[in-house]
Amino acid sequence: MEFLSIKNKDNLCEFLEISSQELDYILLNINRLYYTFKISKKNGTFREINSPNLNLIKIQYKIKEALMESFKPKKCVHAYVKKRDIKSNARMHVRSQIVLNLDLKDFFRTITYNRVTGLLKAYPFCLNEEVSQILARLVCFQSRLPQGAPTSPIISNFICRNFDKSLTEICRELKCYYSRYADDITISTRVKTFPTFFGSYDEINRKFILSDKFKKIFKNNVFFINDDKIRYQTNKERQVVTGLIVNKKLNINRLYLKKIRATLHSIEEFGIEKAMYHHFEKQGIKIELGNFQKNINYFLKRIVGKISFIGFIKGKDNETYVKLVNRIKKIFPEANLSIIYKEVAQSNLPVIITEGKTDWKHLKAAFNHFRSAQHKFVDLKFKFHEYENDIEMGADNLHTFCKHQGQGVLQNRNKIICIFDRDIQRITTSVTSSKERFKYWGNNVYSLVIPSPDFREFNEVSIEHLYKDDQLLVPDSKSRRIYLSTEFDPISGEHIKQKDILLKKASIAKSPFPKIISEGVFKESESLALSKNELAEYILNERPPFNKMSFEAFLTIFTTIEKIINIA
Numbered sequence: 001m002e003f004l005s006i007k008n009k010d011n012l013c014e015f016l017e018i019s020s021q022e023l024d025y026i027l028l029n030i031n032r033l034y035y036t037f038k039i040s041k042k043n044g045t046f047r048e049i050n051s052p053n054l055n056l057i058k059i060q061y062k063i064k065e066a067l068m069e070s071f072k073p074k075k076c077v078h079a080y081v082k083k084r085d086i087k088s089n090a091r092m093h094v095r096s097q098i099v100l101n102l103d104l105k106d107f108f109r110t111i112t113y114n115r116v117t118g119l120l121k122a123y124p125f126c127l128n129e130e131v132s133q134i135l136a137r138l139v140c141f142q143s144r145l146p147q148g149a150p151t152s153p154i155i156s157n158f159i160c161r162n163f164d165k166s167l168t169e170i171c172r173e174l175k176c177y178y179s180r181y182a183d184d185i186t187i188s189t190r191v192k193t194f195p196t197f198f199g200s201y202d203e204i205n206r207k208f209i210l211s212d213k214f215k216k217i218f219k220n221n222v223f224f225i226n227d228d229k230i231r232y233q234t235n236k237e238r239q240v241v242t243g244l245i246v247n248k249k250l251n252i253n254r255l256y257l258k259k260i261r262a263t264l265h266s267i268e269e270f271g272i273e274k275a276m277y278h279h280f281e282k283q284g285i286k287i288e289l290g291n292f293q294k295n296i297n298y299f300l301k302r303i304v305g306k307i308s309f310i311g312f313i314k315g316k317d318n319e320t321y322v323k324l325v326n327r328i329k330k331i332f333p334e335a336n337l338s339i340i341y342k343e344v345a346q347s348n349l350p351v352i353i354t355e356g357k358t359d360w361k362h363l364k365a366a367f368n369h370f371r372s373a374q375h376k377f378v379d380l381k382f383k384f385h386e387y388e389n390d391i392e393m394g395a396d397n398l399h400t401f402c403k404h405q406g407q408g409v410l411q412n413r414n415k416i417i418c419i420f421d422r423d424i425q426r427i428t429t430s431v432t433s434s435k436e437r438f439k440y441w442g443n444n445v446y447s448l449v450i451p452s453p454d455f456r457e458f459n460e461v462s463i464e465h466l467y468k469d470d471q472l473l474v475p476d477s478k479s480r481r482i483y484l485s486t487e488f489d490p491i492s493g494e495h496i497k498q499k500d501i502l503l504k505k506a507s508i509a510k511s512p513f514p515k516i517i518s519e520g521v522f523k524e525s526e527s528l529a530l531s532k533n534e535l536a537e538y539i540l541n542e543r544p545p546f547n548k549m550s551f552e553a554f555l556t557i558f559t560t561i562e563k564i565i566n567i568a
């Protein structure tokens with residue numbers, strides 16, 4: 001049943017995949033199906049969260065996905081939109097002369113049941129009265145949009161369409177820029193004088209006074225301005241948009257970085273326990289004193305989350321981010337997992353996770369080849385988790401990830417597909433199924449192992465083994481190449497054919513199968529080994545002589561991925 005074709009209650013039940021009795025029960029008890037709690041805000045007040053129970057949240061996700069299909073976001077909208085975020089929102093206002101920030105008061109709660117019903121009856125949905133009312137009841141708590149339901153963000157974006165259109169047109173006429181991130185509104189100009197249409201700055205009281213004409217736009221759209229959060233910022237002071245500094249370029253507040261470094265230093269100097277209690281006391285965070293390990297994990301994951309944010313803003317190759325990651329990894333080895341959990345949760349597509357920073361590059365190169373050269377998998381959509389720098393998962397951590405995510409309390413919205421090399425037998429056995437090429441762990445988590453190609457006479461295969469040796473062992477422009485352990489004498493470490501080439505760790509050559517060697521190969525003092533990452537980069541970027549690779553051994557990986565994604 002298509003969402004826009006729903007004509008009555010029976011159609012709606014068919015779309016939601018529930019019975020009429022189940023729907024009646026939910027509607028009758030709708031306000032009892034939420035768990036209400038409060039979370040502290042930076043200003044010391046609390047935000048109320050109304051979280052729907054599991055049965056209701058499944059229904060709301062179906063409604064959300066249907067609404068998303070009809071949503072065409074305006075350029076000014078940056079919250080709850082694919083490929084837009086606080087970075088894209090703030091980027092609009094970089095290098096402005098003046099920045100005005102406003103906040104909509106009780107944003108979700110101002111969107112009532114009646115407004116939602118009216119929205120669903122209007123274009124592009126054009127649903128009838130009965131269906132619109134039932135849907136509105138399914139997404140409202142106490143007749144208002146709840147903060148905590150998956151449907152509230154997309155509905156709020158629809159409700160704001162006319163509001164966004166009005167402000168965009170006015171700002172265009174006045175040579176200003178307008179953006180909205182949920183309830184955060186920003187108007188900026190690169191002109192030295194701010195238009196009086198919006199109001200004027202009171203020099204005596206040091207605050208911006210909004211004009212009546214400007215306030216009328218909010219009133220007409222039934223939104224209320226939070227007077228305590230009006231911020232007028234010139235380029236002579238720090239200009240902040242959705243938490244990011246925008247004066248000359250996008251940046252993070254120095255105090256934010258300083259606090260993270262101070263916390264890490266405290267851990268390194270005094271130990272995790274003392275640092276944790278000091279941090280919680282300073283932040284005013286209440287903890288369960290009897291649950292020490294839970295508190296430690298919460299503390300460390302807070303730090304990981306803050307470091308992940310720096311990587312998100314500055315980039316994963318940023319020196320500051322890399323240094324912070326290396327420090328937290330020494331303190332908290334599971335930091336990689338926490339970083340990846342966060343990125344997976346934010347994805348709107350199935351996510352492919354590999355063991356490290358080279359595997360995904362080989363897979364992406366193969367996928368690009370199949371799509372462009374062979375026109376295969378053109379409708380297959382997913383996202384690679386793209387490791388960079390020293391952040392890697394490793395087989396054991398990826399195995400742990402599968403187990404934990406497969407049994408997770410929070411439902412994964414999209415499929416997570418973990419791909420393993422075939423070089424560790426105990427891992428290979430654990431992450432595959434005897435019936436299928438893949439294993440299902442629960443909670444939308446799947447795993448599979450790369451195949452052993454017909455041209456290999458061994459099963460312990462790394463991803464580089466999927467290329468034939470006549471392509472894999474080719475030297476680059478600097479005469480460096482990948483080596484195999486079978487090329488060396490296991491006692492002396494000498495290359496069997498070229499005696500002046502030595503393997504630093506000769507014991508590697510004792511492996512019963514040809515291991516990939518990407519370091520520790522020398523001719524006198526000259527390093528001859530090509531790193532795995534450089535090889536992967538060459539292949540991904542089609543750098544000669546690696547621009548004509550055969551990817552046929554990768555084919556079954558993508559047919560398996562396609563099969564997993566198509567599982568209902």
